[in-house]
Amino acid sequence: MTGSSIAAMENLRPVVLSGPSGAGKSTLLKKLMGEYDNVFGFSVSHTTRSPRAGEVNGKHYHFVTRDEMQSSIDGGDFIESAEYSGNLYGTSKAAVHAVQKNNLICILDIDMQGVKSIKKTDLNPIYISIQPPTLQTLEKRLRDRKTETEESLQKRLKAAEEEIAFSKQPDVFDHIVINDKLDEAYEQLKQALMEEINKVKNINSSS
Ligand SMILES: Nc1ncnc2c1ncn2[C@@H]1O[C@H](COP(=O)(O)OP(=O)(O)OP(=O)(O)O)[C@@H](O)[C@H]1O
Numbered sequence: 639m640t641g642s643s644i645a646a647m648e649n650l651r652p653v654v655l656s657g658p659s660g661a662g663k664s665t666l667l668k669k670l671m672g673e674y675d676n677v678f679g680f681s682v683s684h685t686t687r688s689p690r691a692g693e694v695n696g697k698h699y700h701f702v703t704r705d706e707m708q709s710s711i712d713g714g715d716f717i718e719s720a721e722y723s724g725n726l727y728g729t730s731k732a733a734v735h736a737v738q739k740n741n742l743i744c745i746l747d748i749d750m751q752g753v754k755s756i757k758k759t760d761l762n763p764i765y766i767s768i769q770p771p772t773l774q775t776l777e778k779r780l781r782d783r784k785t786e787t788e789e790s791l792q793k794r795l796k797a798a799e800e801e802i803a804f805s806k807q808p809d810v811f812d813h814i815v816i817n818d819k820l821d822e823a824y825e826q827l828k829q830a831l832m833e834e835i836n837k838v839k840n841i842n843s844s845s
């Protein structure tokens with residue numbers, strides 16, 4: 639590894655993906671990580687919500703109790719944390735470090751409160767908002783996903799209205815991707831990330 643390639647790695651900017659629950663962040667992320675092996679690493683958040691079918695502890699989230707999470711937050715282990723739809727979510731320093739130490743582009747999937755908190759840090763990510771074409775489409779996607787009770791669905795839809803309004807504020811997001819047709823949204827996401835993807839390709843080709 640040359641000195642210049644090490645320097646290049648240090649310049650890899652993390653990526654924040656945000657937007658309403660059900661907009662398609664995880665779907666787009668899965669596609670991205672599937673196409674670009676060894677380029678991106680997911681920052682595994684902590685949450686107090688229960689795992690959904692198919693979710694793996696330590697891969698999709700670190701599933702913890704509220705007491706465990708609160709004491710880690712109080713102990714200064716988190717870059718940001720937020721209460722969302724009745725549960726705690728947060729990005730630990732260790733989660734981001736685990737990705738960055740492997741010289742991968744670190745991806746954070748966080749809500750708007752997390753975006754506001756990250757803006758106060760020196761992480762310097764690229765901020766990308768994933769938005770649904772309409773609230774009606776969002777509701778249909780969330781209902782079809784069958785992960786929510788009626789109560790949590792309503793909480794998520796209410797939060798979605800705030801997330802949509804937040805994304806329209808100037809200078810919050812570097813890119814806004816409307817996830818209507820998945821393939822088109824994916825192409826837009828890739829374009830937004832191409833500079834960082836190319837940095838990793840350059841690092842790999844010079845090492
Ligand atoms: N472009 C699309 N067209 C149709 N359905 C889609 C599209 N994108 C995602 N979906 C579907 O919508 C649902 C919500 O997507 P996904 O779980 O990726 O959202 P999310 O933003 O990650 O939500 P959350 O924040 O709750 O984790 C999923 O069932 C997914 O298969």
Ligand SMILES: Nc1nc2c(ncn2[C@@H]2O[C@H](COP(=O)(O)O)[C@@H](O)[C@H]2O)c(=O)[nH]1
Nearest residue numbers: 659683720722727728729747748749751752
């Ligand atoms: N502020 C944070 N928000 C997070 C984090 N991890 C996930 N999220 C956001 O929570 C909602 C709901 O997620 P779900 O998996 O229960 O559907 C969604 O908007 C995520 O982006 C986090 O570490 N910090």
